[in-house]
Amino acid sequence: MAYDLQLSHIGKVYANGTPAVIDFDLDVEKGEFIAFVGPSGCGKSTTLRMIAGFESITSGDLLIAGRRVNDLPPEMRPTSMIFQNYALFPHMTVRQNVMFGLEVKKLAVAEARRKVERILDKLGLTEVAEVRPTRLSGGQRQRIALARSLVIEPDILLLDEPLGALDANLRKSIQNELKLLQRELGITFVFVTHAQSEALALSDRIVVMNGGKVEQISPPRELYTRPQSIFVARFIGSNTLISGQVRQVGGAGTMIETPFGILQAEAPPHAIAHGTGASIVLPAEAIHVLPGRMPEAEIRAIYGANVIPCTINRLQLVGHILQIGMTLPNGEAVSLEGHADKYRDTLSADSPAFVAWHPADATLIAQ
Incomplete structure (x- = not known):
């Protein structure tokens, strides 16, 4: 060519x-x-x-x-x-x-x-x-x-x-x-x-x-x-990174042991070995915030292993966009934005909630 x-x-x-x-x-x-x-x-x-x-x-x-x-x-x-x-x-x-x-x-x-x-x-x-x-x-x-x-x-x-x-x-x-x-x-x-x-x-x-x-x-x-390195994941967009170690490859997908328990990701296109340090990269758009009053079992039926409890500490409406500030169990702060209609009357500040995502929406990067 x-x-x-x-x-x-x-x-x-x-x-x-x-x-x-x-x-x-x-x-x-x-x-x-x-x-x-x-x-x-x-x-x-x-x-x-x-x-x-x-x-x-x-x-x-x-x-x-x-x-x-x-x-x-x-x-x-x-x-x-x-x-x-x-x-x-x-x-x-x-x-x-x-x-x-x-x-x-x-x-x-x-x-x-x-x-x-x-x-x-x-x-x-x-x-x-x-x-x-x-x-x-x-x-x-x-x-x-x-x-x-x-x-x-x-x-x-x-x-x-x-x-x-x-x-x-x-x-x-x-x-x-x-x-x-x-x-x-x-x-x-x-x-x-x-x-x-x-x-x-x-x-x-x-x-x-x-x-x-x-x-x-x-x-x-x-x-x-689909960022290919930790640098790109941090530089492009607004991503949340969860670090851990690969514990299972193949079958139901790649399972990663993290501070929040075992989480699931799609296997990356390149081989990644058991025990390898890796980060799950979550674009803000991939994360769903669900009210704490929902039964956790019901949420896991939809999202599988990828459910983490959190606390909502800030909700701010900017036009039609709702800015959500949350704290994870380890104290890490996570911020994301979503359309106001998606979360209308479902979330409130200073209340428990869950963050969840589908495995296919996340990217796994070896560290």
Whole structure:
């Protein structure tokens, strides 16, 4: 298969010997929307800058459309990059900003003008084409940056926290526009963000990085529901982790001895041995909270072994979402959210309850 972008054992070590990116492998198909997420300093922006050519590569190979581009300068690569601060020229009008890249490429004037007018129209910027960016809103400046990057018709668009400076409502609106635009143009997008919600909403696949290494590469739903490491389980979403040791494998499933008794999980896709330390990872959406007045035997008839008594200590309604704070028997605090209708008139603060879940909704990760 021909890929738009390939990173093969890519590494970056700074002059002082500090590794920034370690043995990074990724194959990106044409038209994919890839998001990089991870804590600050994990190497995601460094990786993006290596793809763009703004950062040198210490080891490995970087291929774009099958061509090795390790030593190719940024202006010679079929990529375009949008920075968080947009890097617009304040002394130029919107039209001049968008035209700039085509002038650098020395495109014929008539053709350049046609391309500029087409992209201005597509992004709703025609009416402000003669205005300078400093007089426009954050959303309009973001569109200018997009127009300037897209007008040169790159094979790959690189975006480094491009929505970070926008307020929440505008950010959501631009997210929707960005995804629709990417689908329409069919251009490969590689997107760095600190916002998990953006990555989960926009991307086809998400790369989770930690300490310069790739922890997991998965589609959003798989990443959210089936983390492959303890780091990903703690970093993505709102998960509760219950540690224990594997006591039975096969038959009725995998049984784990925990501080709350024997709990059940589906066997993971990889082999896990008896006696192995493991954690049950429970997404907040998988946990059901049941009032303490319900007979425990009735609850276990539905959920099997996966029933733990708890105490509800906080209920807070935020719009149609009920936030529930609970304490488990070992003193651990657990918080989750659910639709208010699901729990209407069934739960009360400072009262006993049960948390329960179906084995198939949890993920077992070896420690």
